[in-house]
Amino acid sequence: AQTVTQSQPEMSVQEAETVTLSCTYDTSESDYYLFWYKQPPSRQMILVIRQEAYKQQNATENRFSVNFQKAAKSFSLKISDSQLGDAAMYFCAYRDYTSGTYKYIFGTGTRLKVLA
């Protein structure tokens, strides 16, 4: 079964600095999608960035970028120029397609604290 592991329960970063959140996953599929979601205190799930496995190029969305290492099954999120509003829980997710339907498998999350 596919699994998603986030080994950092909590991370801290100084405002304006860069932080990297780690995620590893396990799958036997060759084509799939990976996502990072942000969950602020309101608990709404906000899509930060997506990566298609067959694309070699790492996805980038403004200050957010990923380091996707397919062979290592690693999918880390880099946040540059961290802002106070980036403080939230961050979940890594794998889009699974077993049983003929898509479903998301989430990691346990990393709580990011941004220090002023």
Place this chain on the structure above:
Amino acid sequence: EPEVTQTPSHQVTQMGQEVILRCVPISNHLYFYWYRQILGQKVEFLVSFYNNEISEKSEIFDDQFSVERPDGSNFTLKIRSTKLEDSAMYFCASSDVPPFTTPSSYEQYFGPGTRLTVT
């Protein structure tokens, strides 16, 4: 931008009562999902629904749970006899069935969640 909406935002109920959580998916989407997040834990898949039937369900989705699309816009999750351990955030999501594959094909759009508190 179209979005998934959920009502109520917070529901408090007594143990043993029935609750219905409501979701309005994005209008042209055909796949619908429910996920659950117990406080402090990860988001877990409950059920997917397509063409008026359940396409997949998790072990969590036992006989006390049911889903329905009662009309052309709403998608509901019913919990028949709530237990204390049902207290959680419940997220609805929907995705499209595009005529051709794009980077966002089948991507699930999440609603803001309903916080269910069972006392």
